[in-house]
Amino acid sequence: MTELGWGRRFEDPIRIGDRALVTLLDAGEYITALPKKEHAVPEWQAAMEALIMVAEGGGPTMFARIGIMRALNRHYVPELNPKGKEPHWGRRKLKRDQ
Template structure:
């Protein structure tokens, strides 16, 4: 039988910017309450993470994946995604049909 409650562990530990590894739901909640300032606790990413971590602890079903994603989003809430122009080009629109040759 799998663990239920705050002792439930993530499939892969979550690495934080300060080097801490979060292995269980309880550790993720404690880390978020410790590192998120009170002025930012009403941000959508933080409130969503808190809700989903609670759902994952209360219900012994497949909420762990969503809890992991929400925790990562709350931890990295200020990071802006950068466009990488050196990324692999997509093949969309480059398909050649035999009739066009």
């Protein structure tokens, strides 16, 4: 039987530098140890809310993991690849379209 409450483990531990968040309790302690200014950021507040909901209400630990990963990567901006798609003009038409 799986553990209940704050002792539940993530399916994949969250690696932060040389530290690993293995349980919900580890993640909660990490968030509460953040500086107050960073702790008040909406992404961390949402992550903590997801942690509490999973720990006390049940549900998949993946929800809490997603919240933490979103808060950790909140400054990441995906790079736009301008050559991702070719424009449609200049291509030959098919025989059926002529």
